[in-house]
Amino acid sequence: xxxxxxxxxxxxxxxxxxxxxxxxxxxxxxxxxxxxxxxxxxxxxxxxxxxxxxxxxxxxxxxxxxxxxxxxxxxxxxxxxxxxxxxxxxxxxxxxxxxxxxxxxxxxxxxxxxxxxxxxxxxxxxxxxxxxxxxxxxxxxxxxxxxxxxxxxxxxxxxxxxxxxxxxxxxxxxxxxxxxxxxxxxxxxxxxxxxxxxxxxx
Amino acid sequence: xxxxxxxxxxxxxxxxxxxxxxxxxxxxxxxxxxxxxxxxxxxxxxxxxxxxxxxxxxxxxxxxxxxxxxxxxxxxxxxxxxxxxxxxxxxxxxxxxxxxxxxxxxxxxxxxxxxxxxxxxxxxxxxxxxxxxxxxxxxxxxxxxx
Numbered sequence: 001x002x003x004x005x006x007x008x009x010x011x012x013x014x015x016x017x018x019x020x021x022x023x024x025x026x027x028x029x030x031x032x033x034x035x036x037x038x039x040x041x042x043x044x045x046x047x048x049x050x051x052x053x054x055x056x057x058x059x060x061x062x063x064x065x066x067x068x069x070x071x072x073x074x075x076x077x078x079x080x081x082x083x084x085x086x087x088x089x090x091x092x093x094x095x096x097x098x099x100x101x102x103x104x105x106x107x108x109x110x111x112x113x114x115x116x117x118x119x120x121x122x123x124x125x126x127x128x129x130x131x132x133x134x135x136x137x138x139x140x141x142x143x144x145x146x147x148x149x150x151x152x153x154x155x156x157x158x159x160x161x162x163x164x165x166x167x168x169x170x171x172x173x174x175x176x177x178x179x180x181x182x183x184x185x186x187x188x189x190x191x192x193x194x195x196x197x198x199x200x201x202x
Numbered sequence: 203x204x205x206x207x208x209x210x211x212x213x214x215x216x217x218x219x220x221x222x223x224x225x226x227x228x229x230x231x232x233x234x235x236x237x238x239x240x241x242x243x244x245x246x247x248x249x250x251x252x253x254x255x256x257x258x259x260x261x262x263x264x265x266x267x268x269x270x271x272x273x274x275x276x277x278x279x280x281x282x283x284x285x286x287x288x289x290x291x292x293x294x295x296x297x298x299x300x301x302x303x304x305x306x307x308x309x310x311x312x313x314x315x316x317x318x319x320x321x322x323x324x325x326x327x328x329x330x331x332x333x334x335x336x337x338x339x340x341x342x343x344x345x346x347x348x
Contacts, residue, residue, distance in 0.1 A: 003231035006248050010255020012226045018263040020219045030303035038327045055205055100213035105306050107217040111224020112310030125312045132236035144318055146297055151322015153294030158302055159330040160287025162278060165301040174260035179280045183288040190292030195242035
């Protein structure tokens with residue numbers, strides 16, 4: 001099938017990142033969702049606390065913070081009033097609960113499924129690798145192991161460096177965050193190097 | 203609206219860009235191993251250019267809208283995990299053709315083998331979480347995604 005030309009694909013991809021930014025006030029990042037899901041399952045109490053905290057009235061949170069600060073420093077403090085214009089909750093209360101994060105990932109699946117149905121490329125479930133992929137990593141057990149190992153490298157590496165193609169590559173680079181630019185250059189560079197070297201050796 | 207309804211509405215609103223991401227990854231071919239492989243083999247620059255155009259346009263967008271909020275966002279620290287982490291990710295991506303967003307889009311296209319990469323990604327993420335607490339412990343700043 002024909003894919004979008006680079007300029008149109010680029011506009012569409014930027015549209016997704018900007019949708020997240022303009023309408024949700026958040027930066028797009030998939031690794032962040034995966035990480036929070038893993039953490040929520042590893043520490044259900046922490047997740048429940050974060051949800052409980054996000055439900056509290058922002059003015060109560062500010063009052064409690066002011067009271068604790070006053071007690072710590074031994075001074076009198078008036079609690080600031082929450083400014084509703086920036087949103088109904090404080091920034092620190094904008095916790096996204098676990099079900100929403102799972103829904104986020106499921107909706108990526110739904111999006112590409114819809115795309116496949118729209119352009120007629122969806123042919124049901126395919127249990128084998130595409131030809132080019134099989135030529136690169138083999139078939140059977142070998143391909144299973146390489147896919148699993150590659151997946152672990154992706155999961156470990158993205159959490160270690162704090163982002164992936166969306167978080168570092170798209171959101172970080174566009175905000176000109178130094179570590180995101182370094183990370184993006186590195187993962188694109190190693191992917192190119194690994195591919196070229198492997199192909200030369202095969 | 204009570205808290206429960208609000209949370210459900212918020213959850214679905216939050217998922218709309220994810221749906222669009224799935225659509226775009228499908229129509230740009232980021233989900234197709236052959237296309238990604240051609241990009242990394244420097245045989246076809248289309249996907250690199252797609253990504254470049256997206257970064258430039260997003261840059262213009264995030265610097266024009268909600269500028270005050272953007273300035274307040276955490277920018278993270280340049281910790282020792284950035285380089286090795288990104289390098290591992292690069293190798294994994296070249297092998298599986300899947301980055302964390304793309305793997306879900308591959309599943310949506312019916313690529314069942316992507317399930318193996320997906321399981322790997324969750325395992326890798328969980329292993330890092332343990333490894334970080336035991337050995338690395340550097341300040342990673344906060345994550346990019348809200």
